[in-house]
Amino acid sequence: MAHASEGRGQEFRLPDLGEGLTEAEIVRWLVEVGDVVAVDQPVVEVETAKAMVEVPCPYGGVVTARFGEEGTELPVGAPLVTVALGTGEDAAAPAAGTEAAASAGGESRAAESTGAASTGGESRIAEPVAASAEAAGSGNVLVGYGTSEAPARRRRVRPDRRAATGAAARTNGRVRVAGPAGGQAEGSVDGPVPVISPLVRRLARQNDLDLRELTGSGPDGLILRADVEYALRASAAQGGRAADHEARTGRAPVTAPTSPASAATPGAPRSGTARTPLKGVRGAVADKLSRSRREIPDATCWVDADATGLMRARTAMNASGGQKISLVALLARICTAALARFPELNATVDTEAREIVRFDDVHLGFAAQTDRGLVVPVVRDAHARDAEGLTAEFARLTEAAHEGRLTPGELTGSTFTLNNYGVFGVDGSTPIINHPEAAMLGVGRIVAKPWVHEGELAVRQVVQLSLTFDHRVCDGGTAGGFLRYVADCVEQPAVLLRTL
Template structure:
C-alpha cells in the first residue's frame, strides 16, 4: 500500500530563509526517482535545482511559479510505493515500500529520512543516479493510491486543492468562535495574515469546514470589491459638486505615502535584486566609506598583455584578460597593505585582518548584479585567476552559481569600464573593507616623457572603510596599483 510523504523546502545553506519558485520540473501524476530535480527555485544568491529525496508518484505541488516560500514550507507530496499499473517506475518496490520507508513521515528534506529516500537537498550532493523518464499515472489510479495511502505530514485533501479546480462556492461569514481555526496549511494562514483576513469569520468549503486557499482568495476579492465600491460611492458626490478644471495627470498615493503616477509599474525587491538592495543599504548605513581616485597610463600594461597573448610554443598558455592582470595587481597590493583585506566586528569593536585573499569581481547578469568569488587568489598567478574568472562568469551568465561561490569574499574588483564609463564611486561589498573600481581604458592626451602624446588612460577609484585605515594607507594602496599599471615591471619585482 502506498504512503504519501511530504517534501518540504530544504535549508539551502548560507543563512537563506526563503526561495521563489521559478519553474516546476514535474507535474502531478509524474513518476520521480530518488534525487531527481523537481523544482527550480531562486534564492537571494543563486538559482538552485532542488532534488526530491523520495521516489514515487507526485500527488500534489504546493505553490505556483513566482510564489515565495519559506524554508520548511511544503513543496510537494509523493506517493511512495508503486500503485497498480505503475511497474517500471522510478521507485522500486523494494526500496520505496520498505518498513524503514514506511516509518519515515517527516519529509523534511534534511538528513537521511529512510531507505526510500536519500535525504539530499542540493544537486551535486545526490547519489548520482540518472533521472528517470517522466511518466504520468492515470488519474483513476492516482486517486485510488492517494485514497488508500496513510498520510504523513500535511493532509492530502489540502494538497489536492492546490492542483484541482475548486468549485465556486459562496463563502458565508461564519460565526466567530473561540475554538481552533480549521486551517491546516501554513500558506493559507500566511495569505490571510498578509491581507488582514480574519479566518475565524470564514466558513470553509473543505471537508468538515476546512478553510482552503480558495476560500481566502474569495474573501480577498470580496474585500477588494467592497472597498472599491465604497470609494466610488464616496467620490461620486464630490465629483458632482466639483467645478471643471484643467485636466492633469492622475496621481495615486501609495500605501507607504509615496506618490506615483497612474499606471506606474511596481517591481518587488526580492531574489537577487532584493539581496543586492539589502546589502548596499547596509553598506551605506554601517560603513563610513571614503573614495580616492587616480588616472593611470595603461599603455605599457596593454602592451605587456598583447605580448603575453601573442606568445607561442609549448609554454604559451590561454589568453590573459585585463581583468586577470588587474586582479593579480590587487593581490600584490593587498600583500603590501593588509589593512584593506579586513572586516570590522562591530559588536566586539575590533578590526579583523584576514589571512587570505578571496577576490570577488562584480558581474552583471540578467538576474542582476552578482559578485562571484575567486578563492585563495593570493596563491594564484594571472593565468590561474583569469581561468577561474572565466569559469565563474559563465556560471553567473547561466544562473548556476552556488551560494558558496557568491560568499566569503574579502576584497572586490569592479570593472565598470565595460559599460563605457570612465569613473564611479563604488559601494563597498559589505562586510568587506574596500573595493577597487576600474573605468574604461581609452586613448587620451597625456604628458609622456615631457611631451604631449596619445596614451591609453584608465581611471582607478578605491572606496575604503575609514575605520580600518586612514587616507595614507588607502592612497598608498591605490598608488601602488597605479604604478603597476603604468610600469608592469614594478609588479614583476614582487612575483
C-alpha cells in the same frame, strides 16, 4: 495550484537556501505526480535572488502532490512536494489528507523550526516524523550546502491543552496569547511569533525590536525581513524627529505608531507611472547595498594612472601565442599582489566581537552585469592563480553568470572585490563596498588623453582607479599606499615582477 494524487506521505518544504535568501521562484518541475523518486533526487529547479538551484528531496518514495506552478514565487518553508515514503504498494497506498493539501493550491505557507505550519489562516502543529519516515529520508536539503538533519523531536499540542493555554486573538495577521499575568506572551499556542527565517528573528533581537508589535506582510501574517527593516528605519527616523522637535520646543512630540500596514500609501496611480516589485536579484542587491551604507563607515580615494605600459605588456603576452590574457585577469593579479603588501584590506569587521578579522587567502569577487541584474561571482584562491588561470576562471564564471548557472557557493565568501565599471564607458565611480568586505577597487575606462610623459606632453592611455575602504580597518595612509602600489603596477608592470 497544487497537483495531487491520493496518498499520505511526508511533506517536503522549500528549504533555507542560505545567505539570508527568503524566497525562490519555481522555474521547472523535474518530477510529475506519480513518479518514484530516490533519496536526494532533485525534484524542482528554483531561481533565487542569487542563482538557479536544483532542490533535492531528502525522502524516497512516490510523489503524491506538487505545490505551485512554474513561475510561482514561494517563501522559505512553503510546501514543495508530498512523498509517500517507501516503494511499491506501501508507497502508493491512498490515505485521507492529500486532497486537503491539494486544495491549498499554491498558497505560500512557511514553517517555523518547531514544525508549525499555517493553512487557510489557522495554525497547526506538524505531526512528529515516524521512525520509518526518518529512515527513508537523508536529512539533506541541498546536498553539499551544509544542511543538517531534521529535528528528531517536535512538540505536539493536543486540542485540550490548546484550550487550556489561554485565549488567543488574531489581529491584523498577528497572533497574541494571554500570558500567565494577563500580559502578552510572544507566540501563539502553536509556537513563537511566525517569522520567515531565524535570521529575521536574530535581526530583531540585535536591535531590541519586539516582534509582537509588528504586523507581518507575508502570508498569514508571516513577518518578513522587510517588515523588520521597515520598523527599524521608522524607529530611527522617529527618534531623529523627536530629538529635533525636543531641541526646538523643549517638549517631546506625541507620535502614533507606524507599521508597513498602517503607513500612508499613495493614492490612485497617476497616468504614466509604473511600479516594479523590488525583489529577486534587484531586491537582494538593494538590501546588500543598503546594509553596506548603513553599517560601514566608508571613504574613497582615487588616482589617475598611465595604463599605456600595462596595455603594451598585455599585447606582448598575447602575441607570444597560447591562451589570450584578459585585462581583468591582469588587474586581478595586481590586486592580489597589492593585498599581500597591504593585508589590512583583505579583511572584515566582526561587529559582535568588535574584532577585525584578517584573511590569509584572497577570494576575489568581481562585479558582473547580467540580464537578471548585478551579481558578484567569486574567484577562489585568486592569490594562488597566475594570469592564465585567472583568465580561464573569469571566463567560466562570467559565462555561468549570464546563463544563470552560478551556484550559491560561487556567489559567496569573497574577501575583496574588483569592479571594472569602465566596461560601461564611464571614467570614475565611488563604489559601495560589497558587505561584509573591507574594500573594493574600482577601475574606469582606459581612454587616450593628453599626459605628461618623461617631461613631454603626449597622448597616453589613461585610467582612473578608485578605492573605497572601511575606515574601521585602516587609516588613509594604508588605503593610499595600496592604491598607489596598484597605480605603479599599472604604469610600470615591471614593478609587479620585482615584488613577486
